[in-house]
Amino acid sequence: MIFDIIIYIFLGIGVFFNALAGVGLLRFPDVYTRLHAGTKCTTFGSIFIIGSVILIGLKSWLFSNDTNGSVLAIHSAFALIAILLTNPVGAHAIARAAHKSGVMPAQAVIDELQDKPTEKKTGQKTSSKTAFSKKEGEL
């Protein structure tokens, strides 16, 4: 059956990306890269796993006329929409809070967000736009 093969492939992709999120959360060096791994990979894996659950519901609705299948598919789609709306917003809030509470990225020397955003230096376009560049001598 082609539906079962697609469901298992989607489950495999989703579990693989969730495992990448766990490994990245353990291996990355500072808060911002950990946030990058933990949020993007879980969002992408959740799309595939809940998509496979939607396919399971559609399969039991179309091929065996089970109305619980359609309810399962629609409610899983609502859960997917909730994850897709709330996960990036939460990650943005955590990153902003981490920067405001004084956590710097690893090996960073320039903090561009430290200045007030109201004082604009429009005339000069200096080379300070290369944020978080490595200091050559001291590292």
Next chain:
Amino acid sequence: MIEFFNEYMIVLIALLLCVIMSIIRVIIGPTIPDRVVGVDTINTIVIVGMVIFGAAYEEVIYVDVAIVYALLSFISTLFIAKYLEGGEF
């Protein structure tokens, strides 16, 4: 009758390993935002696990619990972030 151990349990065990790796980060995290990132990742994986449970046992009520859990975890994450900023509420 649905058997207890079907093929979705393998997916759930893999997700459990991901949750354990996130718990290690929550325990050994050097700063407070590290722990918050770990808790946020655990929340998302638990939502996915609830949806998988709903598909495995053919119970739609688990998926409804997952929706409510997603919205509540979002609100708690925003609240912790607002607390870490040190701003007034």
